Amino acid sequence: DAMVIQNPRYQVTQFGKPVTLSCSQTLNHNVMYWYQQKSSQAPKLLFHYYDKDFNNEADTPDNFQSRRPNTSFCFLDIRSPGLGDAAMYLCATSRLMGEQYFGPGTRLTVT
């Protein structure tokens, strides 16, 4: 089935140790999003791509970076994770002006 896949589902990293989360999609959607979701809160948009065009939210910390090497894949890099970065990270995709579909998320724990 076409879908949004996130790996790993659970990630434990140490304080300050870089970590990369990955997202892939078989929907051939041209827009991909990364959200951060903390407990009992709404997803918070970090950035999104329209094809290769990168759009960063103004309040996304510099500690967060993203790469989209091709249509199918997108990566979230956290350069120096802090305890406050522990959260669920959600990848989503959509066609331009289309419906948005989420992946299952990666639960990040920072020790």
Next chain:
Amino acid sequence: QQQVKQSPQSLIVQKGGISIINCAYENTAFDYFPWYQQFPGKGPALLIAIRPDVSEKKEGRFTISFNKSAKQFSLHIMDSQPGDSATYFCAARNRGFNKFYFGSGTKLNVKP
């Protein structure tokens, strides 16, 4: 500034009852209004969505009512079931920016 306001924060409904969740917005550039259902530890799943040229959309037990003049929309879950217990988020898309703005979420608990 929250662009989409959602209420209530939590809701308890008896099995078989009607669950109603409300959202309001101000930005007239919003052109698409989805509702998402999220279970603990899972990603949000698209439940139902509406565009502003339609006042109501129904899919099974789920109905969106949309009031363009009041800039309000709501989700009605008919014959609520314990399996509907989840967190529900409304959202709105800004047509100019491919961005979705989420409400703060409603935690629904359907009692057996």
